[in-house]
Amino acid sequence: MTVLSKKDDISLVLCGEAGQGIQTVESILAQTIKQSGYHIFSTKEYMSRVRGGQNSTEIRVSSHRVASYLHRIDILLALSSGALKHLKDRISNDTIILGDPEHLKAAKKDFLRKNINEQAIIQIPLMDTAQEIGGLIFANVIAAGVLSCILNIPQEIFNGIITDMFARKGSKILENDLKAAEAGYQIGVELKESQAENIKLPLTGKSEVGDELLMNGTDAVGFGCLAGGCRFMASYPMTPSTPLQVFLASCSHEFELVYEQAEDEIAAINMALGASFAGARSMVATSGSGFALMEEGVGLAGMIETPVVIYIGQRPGPAVGLPTRTSQEDLNLALYSGPGEFPRIIFAPGKLEDAFILTQRAFNLAEKYQIPVFILSDQYFADCYYNIPSLPLEDVVNEDYLVKTTPGYQRYLITHDGVTPRGIPGYGEGLVVVDSDEHDEEGHITEDLEIRTQMVNKRMKKMDGIREDAIIPELVGDEDYHKLIIGWGSTYWPIREALENIKMENSDQKMSFLHFKQVYPFHKRVSPYFEKAEDVIIFENNAQGQMANLIKLETGFEIHEKVLKYNGMPFSVEEVEYNLKKFISFNNNLSGIRGGV
Amino acid sequence: MRPQDFDMPDSDVAWCPGCGNLSILRSLKTALAQLEIEPKDLVFVSGIGQAGKLPHYIKGNVFNGLHGRSLSPATGIKAANPQLTVIDVSGDGCMYGEGGNHFMHTMRRNPDITNLVHNNMVYGLTKGQASPTSQRDFSTPLQIDGVFLEPFNPLAVAIALDASFVARAYSGDRKQTIEIFKAAIKHKGYSLVDIFQPCVTFNKVNTRQWFKEHTYYLEEDHDPHDRNMAFQRATETGEYPLGIFYQNSNKNTFEENLRVYWDDKSPLFQRKVDMGKITSLVDGKR
Numbered sequence: 035m036t037v038l039s040k041k042d043d044i045s046l047v048l049c050g051e052a053g054q055g056i057q058t059v060e061s062i063l064a065q066t067i068k069q070s071g072y073h074i075f076s077t078k079e080y081m082s083r084v085r086g087g088q089n090s091t092e093i094r095v096s097s098h099r100v101a102s103y104l105h106r107i108d109i110l111l112a113l114s115s116g117a118l119k120h121l122k123d124r125i126s127n128d129t130i131i132l133g134d135p136e137h138l139k140a141a142k143k144d145f146l147r148k149n150i151n152e153q154a155i156i157q158i159p160l161m162d163t164a165q166e167i168g169g170l171i172f173a174n175v176i177a178a179g180v181l182s183c184i185l186n187i188p189q190e191i192f193n194g195i196i197t198d199m200f201a202r203k204g205s206k207i208l209e210n211d212l213k214a215a216e217a218g219y220q221i222g223v224e225l226k227e228s229q230a231e232n233i234k235l236p237l238t239g240k241s242e243v244g245d246e247l248l249m250n251g252t253d254a255v256g257f258g259c260l261a262g263g264c265r266f267m268a269s270y271p272m273t274p275s276t277p278l279q280v281f282l283a284s285c286s287h288e289f290e291l292v293y294e295q296a297e298d299e300i301a302a303i304n305m306a307l308g309a310s311f312a313g314a315r316s317m318v319a320t321s322g323s324g325f326a327l328m329e330e331g332v333g334l335a336g337m338i339e340t341p342v343v344i345y346i347g348q349r350p351g352p353a354v355g356l357p358t359r360t361s362q363e364d365l366n367l368a369l370y371s372g373p374g375e376f377p378r379i380i381f382a383p384g385k386l387e388d389a390f391i392l393t394q395r396a397f398n399l400a401e402k403y404q405i406p407v408f409i410l411s412d413q414y415f416a417d418c419y420y421n422i423p424s425l426p427l428e429d430v431v432n433e434d435y436l437v438k439t440t441p442g443y444q445r446y447l448i449t450h451d452g453v454t455p456r457g458i459p460g461y462g463e464g465l466v467v468v469d470s471d472e473h474d475e476e477g478h479i480t481e482d483l484e485i486r487t488q489m490v491n492k493r494m495k496k497m498d499g500i501r502e503d504a505i506i507p508e509l510v511g512d513e514d515y516h517k518l519i520i521g522w523g524s525t526y527w528p529i530r531e532a533l534e535n536i537k538m539e540n541s542d543q544k545m546s547f548l549h550f551k552q553v554y555p556f557h558k559r560v561s562p563y564f565e566k567a568e569d570v571i572i573f574e575n576n577a578q579g580q581m582a583n584l585i586k587l588e589t590g591f592e593i594h595e596k597v598l599k600y601n602g603m604p605f606s607v608e609e610v611e612y613n614l615k616k617f618i619s620f621n622n623n624l625s626g627i628r629g630g631v
Numbered sequence: 632m633r634p635q636d637f638d639m640p641d642s643d644v645a646w647c648p649g650c651g652n653l654s655i656l657r658s659l660k661t662a663l664a665q666l667e668i669e670p671k672d673l674v675f676v677s678g679i680g681q682a683g684k685l686p687h688y689i690k691g692n693v694f695n696g697l698h699g700r701s702l703s704p705a706t707g708i709k710a711a712n713p714q715l716t717v718i719d720v721s722g723d724g725c726m727y728g729e730g731g732n733h734f735m736h737t738m739r740r741n742p743d744i745t746n747l748v749h750n751n752m753v754y755g756l757t758k759g760q761a762s763p764t765s766q767r768d769f770s771t772p773l774q775i776d777g778v779f780l781e782p783f784n785p786l787a788v789a790i791a792l793d794a795s796f797v798a799r800a801y802s803g804d805r806k807q808t809i810e811i812f813k814a815a816i817k818h819k820g821y822s823l824v825d826i827f828q829p830c831v832t833f834n835k836v837n838t839r840q841w842f843k844e845h846t847y848y849l850e851e852d853h854d855p856h857d858r859n860m861a862f863q864r865a866t867e868t869g870e871y872p873l874g875i876f877y878q879n880s881n882k883n884t885f886e887e888n889l890r891v892y893w894d895d896k897s898p899l900f901q902r903k904v905d906m907g908k909i910t911s912l913v914d915g916k917r
């Protein structure tokens with residue numbers, strides 16, 4: 035049986051223990067794959083521990099663009115004895131399993147035997163070869179070499195990447211790594227000969243791809259922060275927002291910004307509001323539980339009308355939940371956070387380009403309306419990589435909303451649209467007074483109930499402008515659909531790919547996909563999308579259908595068909611496809627893939 | 632400049648007649664006038680409480696934020712624009728209770744701000760509950776058996792954390808208070824001034840008379856650079872010393888440690904986005 039010859043889209047999975055260096059294999063492969071002109075997507079899932087456990091990374095290598103998670107595994111590289119057990123649900127008869135004899139021993143005899151095609155278990159001497167070269171640490175590079183060879187990656191490209199990655203570690207180390215690379219590649223060559231029946235990859239690379247950008251969701255948001263003029267971030271580490279904190283901290287010298295690790299999330303948001311009050315575009319990054327602590331500060335931002343951008347990397351809750359897994363459970367938290375009533379904006383990017391544009395826009399809108407603006411990301415989106423041609427850097431416009439104050443300046447002057455031109459201390463002759471108590475136009479405490487009403491009206495009035503500026507959801511597919519799929523945030527690509535697969539099989543299927551990247555408030559043209567549909571289905575990574583509920587609240591439209599997944603893993607393409615087929619009642623054979631819901 | 636230059640003509644002062652806050656306000660205006668600091672270059676930051684209202688009664692920029700949180704925005708303001716003079720005004724409950732964590736970490740961070748804590752050993756605004764500095768046996772509608780917790784000792788904690796300026800004043804002695812305020816504001820780095828202040832309405836124990844009888848000034852020859860001695864003096868109870876306990880001028884401030892200001896002193900809001908640099912960073916992902 036020739037497993038891979040039909041496919042020009044390979045799902046390669048690396049699995050091993052934390053601390054074993056899977057990330058090294060992943061980053062070597064990601065670069066070599068892209069430079070060879072193949073499209074790439076990668077996503078990892080990991081346990082909340084620093085050593086041990088079972089972590090895996092899926093790398094899709096393809097002749098066409100790919101950007102979503104697959105359930106299927108075509109090639110599995112097992113770097114630990116527990117790998118096969120960990121991935122048993124995703125291993126099929128078509129999966130080729132590579133690994134050191136040591137790590138495959140268990141697989142040969144235990145329960146897996148029933149499910150696994152024994153011919154497809156291929157032993158490669160990773161450990162022995164590594165020992166010969168100088169130690170087990172070289173197993174990573176050897177493994178990367180084997181896989182690169184199997185994927186037809188030219189040896190010069192592979193050696194070039196190894197050199198780039200290890201050169202700074204000194205010539206001795208580099209020399210050994212190149213030896214390991216060579217050894218791995220040779221194993222690959224032998225494998226390809228001996229397993230010619232099993233392994234044939236008709237992938238075609240395109241040279242343009244080699245020059246494309248390869249980045250993850252965190253990078254895309256990070257570039258958006260820089261382009262949006264972020265000058266101040268105070269935060270407290272919490273997965274999966276920590277990578278964004280690391281990104282901005284690492285940029286702080288070159289891009290003249292302050293990163294401060296605060297003592298807690300409460301301090302973080304209050305510091306950011308102080309910096310923003312003094313004119314610096316400011317942000318915080320956290321995850322659900324950390325954001326719970328920030329809520330008080332969100333109310334303060336609302337009351338003192340001070341801009342702040344809040345990045346929430348969602349993970350399953352409540353409380354500490356599953357620290358390293360993914361979810362879309364904090365929409366309600368962002369939506370209702372903070373005491374009292376005041377306007378806000380919530381974005382939830384699903385594509386790298388959107389993450390960049392929306393983040394940059396978040397800073398502008400926070401300044402324009404003097405409100406908190408949220409970016410709801412999640413572990414899946416933050417950590418997954420794929421290649422894209424470019425980011426729309428030329429389109430960046432940073433609007434400047436600060437005014438030089440004159441004597442008698444009133445920070446909360448009531449205007450027709452609720453927005454008072456924003457002064458900051460030290461710029462102009464006026465004084466800037468902000469207060470968390472209800473205040474008059476000058477900013478001083480008041481208990482005058484008439485003024486109170488006027489101030490609430492002033493703040494809420496901004497919603498008109500905010501709605502005008504709202505981003506309309508993206509419709510994927512024809513306007514004249516009968517069935518409509520709804521998704522928001524990071525489910526964009528799995529839904530889109532599943533829909534495209536279905537359309538490939540059945541081109542006159544009248545089904546389209548409406549993706550919300552701005553989840554609050556809605557654009558006024560949202561309702562007609564629902565009214566037009568005969569049937570609507572929504573996919574969300576939470577248990578309550580938080581977005582479906584918000585849609586009901588905002589448009590009155592009730593979505594009955596909900597596919598909700600909250601085990602901590604993202605939707606796979608197959609899973610969406612399966613559910614969509616059920617939804618449109620195809621009489622296809624639906625076996626082989628569980629719904630996973 | 633004159634203290635009146637800091638007057639807010641129409642302000643409706645919401646403090647009780649005879650309250651210690653009133654004399655602190657007057658002393659602060661005098662100190663600022665003597666230091667010739669223009670209101671437009673000043674930012675008062677406060678939390679919530681009677682003390683926290685002070686910024687509304689004095690001319691300057693104001694950030695009156697949340698209960699216990701004032702040091703965080705104060706740090707952010709100073710970090711975003713080091714040219715501003717930042718004065719944090721809080722009560723003992725606000726600073727040492729709700730804000731305890733920020734109090735501790737702000738001292739470690741050492742931003743160049745002045746932290747004035749009106750210490751009336753009671754919660755004034757919420758009408759007379761115990762505060763972290765309330766003395767033992769102080770009884771209130773909530774502490775019906777009297778306070779049995781050990782009072783918090785802000786000075787000893789601050790010296791233990793090597794806060795760069797630590798002093799105690801008594802609001803009733805305006806002359807000395809003004810001098811302490813001036814020294815604190817001039818000091819480069821975080822300065823704590825814990826100010827004994829009578830709450831004439833809710834604290835019937837620590838009255839004006841009590842403060843007079845239970846305080847005295849550190850001797851002329853007290854060396855504020857001697858940390859051990861300063862700590863020892865800060866732990867004195869029964870009779871409470873006043874004055875500048877401790878000063879460490881050898882510490883870098885938070886802002887000085889920030890790389891953004893090493894080559895360019897301009898505040899952050901004046902800096903423009905450099906799309907060229909962003910483009911090359913993005914191109915690094917190719």
Ligand SMILES: Cc1ncc(C[n+]2csc(CCOP(=O)(O)OP(=O)(O)O)c2C)c(N)n1
Binds near residue numbers: 680698722754
């Ligand atoms: C988060 C929060 N909790 C409680 C309160 C209610 N509150 C307002 S002032 C105050 C105590 C103030 O005491 P202190 O800081 O000693 O100031 P004083 O009024 O004595 O000057 C409290 C508990 C609040 N505003 N916010």
Ligand code: SF4
Binds near residue numbers: 647652756829833
């Ligand atoms: S309650 Fe106490 S602290 Fe508050 S104003 Fe009256 S006397 Fe002053």
